[in-house]
Amino acid sequence: MELFDSPPYIDAQWLSRDSTLVAPDLIGCTLVRKMPDGTLLRGLIVETEAYGPNDPAMHAYRRSTTRNQVMFGEPGITYVYLIYGMYHCINVVTDQVNIPSAVLIRALQLETMPAWIDPPQQLKPHRVAAGPGKLCRAFKIDLTLNGTPLQFGQALWLEHRQFQLQQQLADGNLSLIQTTRIGLTKGTDFLWRWYLSNCSAVSRKG
Numbered sequence: 362m363e364l365f366d367s368p369p370y371i372d373a374q375w376l377s378r379d380s381t382l383v384a385p386d387l388i389g390c391t392l393v394r395k396m397p398d399g400t401l402l403r404g405l406i407v408e409t410e411a412y413g414p415n416d417p418a419m420h421a422y423r424r425s426t427t428r429n430q431v432m433f434g435e436p437g438i439t440y441v442y443l444i445y446g447m448y449h450c451i452n453v454v455t456d457q458v459n460i461p462s463a464v465l466i467r468a469l470q471l472e473t474m475p476a477w478i479d480p481p482q483q484l485k486p487h488r489v490a491a492g493p494g495k496l497c498r499a500f501k502i503d504l505t506l507n508g509t510p511l512q513f514g515q516a517l518w519l520e521h522r523q524f525q526l527q528q529q530l531a532d533g534n535l536s537l538i539q540t541t542r543i544g545l546t547k548g549t550d551f552l553w554r555w556y557l558s559n560c561s562a563v564s565r566k567g
Contacts, residue, residue, distance in 0.1 A: 371511070371519035373437030380411035380455045380462040385555040387453070387464060388537055389522040389530065394500040395515070402500055404469030404490055408556040408563050410542045412452070413462040418548035421461035431508050432461040439517060441497075441507040448494030451502050453511065453519070467543075467554070469496045470562035477501075492564040535559075540567060 371390065376383055387406050394402040412419040420442070421429040431440045432454055440452040440463050456462035469490035478489055478499060490496035497503070502517075511518050522530075529535040535557065542554045543565060556563045 369521045370513045371437075371521055373435060373511075376436040376453060376455050376511075377457060378455060380413045380464050381553060383453070383455045384409040384411035384464045384553065385537055385539070387466070387519070388555055388557055389526045389535075391520040392466060392469060392500070393518050393520060394502070395517070396501065402475060403472045404496065404500070405472070405562075406466055406468075407470050407560045408466075408468035409554070410465040410467055411553040412465065413456070414460060416548050416551065416553075418542065418545045418551070419461060419463075425461075429461065432463050433459055434508070437511050439506055439509045439511060441502060441504055441509075443504060444494070449497035449503050450493040451497055451506075451517075465493060466496065467493050468556070468562055468564045469499075470560065471499065475499050475501075487561045491562050495564075538566075 387409050390406050392404050392406055396402070416422060421432045425433055428442065429440075431438060432452075434454060435458055436455050438454045440454055441449055443449055450465060452463035452465045454463050470487065471490050474486055474489065488495075490499045506516055509516055526535065530537070537555050538558050539552050540554050541549060541552055556566075
């Protein structure tokens with residue numbers, strides 16, 4: 362029995378839903394990064410946060426700006442932004458055109474260690490992508506990838522959960538934790554963060 366028909370790539374139609382529905386469904390899916398030289402990096406998505414309309418913590422809460430206009434576009438593209446002048450964050454645009462909605466990918470569990478990671482970080486490989494800034498650094502994601510279509514063959518794409526992981530969730534051997542989002546001053550009571558339980562690559566438990 363297969364979980365999905367081949368190919369297993371997530372398309373825009375699957376992402377054209379409310380961010381609060383997409384965010385938990387992305388846990389256990391895979392983010393793939395294709396480097397300019399053809400090298401592929403893969404990471405299991407283990408933590409996400411949803412942002413949507415009427416959400417005071419969302420960048421597009423008040424109006425469309427040059428920075429956030431990508432969020433008003435087609436589902437299935439990336440919204441990449443810079444925080445603190447040094448850390449990048451990657452979001453997956455969801456829902457419908459003109460409805461600002463996105464899912465922040467907060468943490469990945471990497472399949473292999475990128476060659477450019479400094480030796481000190483290799484001491485804790487499970488923590489290399491344990492946070493939105495860390496995962497963007499590990500996958501070399503920056504503002505040049507803002508608005509990139511999440512499609513196979515592009516610089517970034519998404520793949521559905523493998524059947525084994527889906528079965529573990531269905532059987533209760535794995536579970537998702539739902540809680541409040543991190544590092545916000547608005548919308549702090551929204552239970553719009555999900556992460557894979559008992560996973561050492563999650564940015565922060567609870």
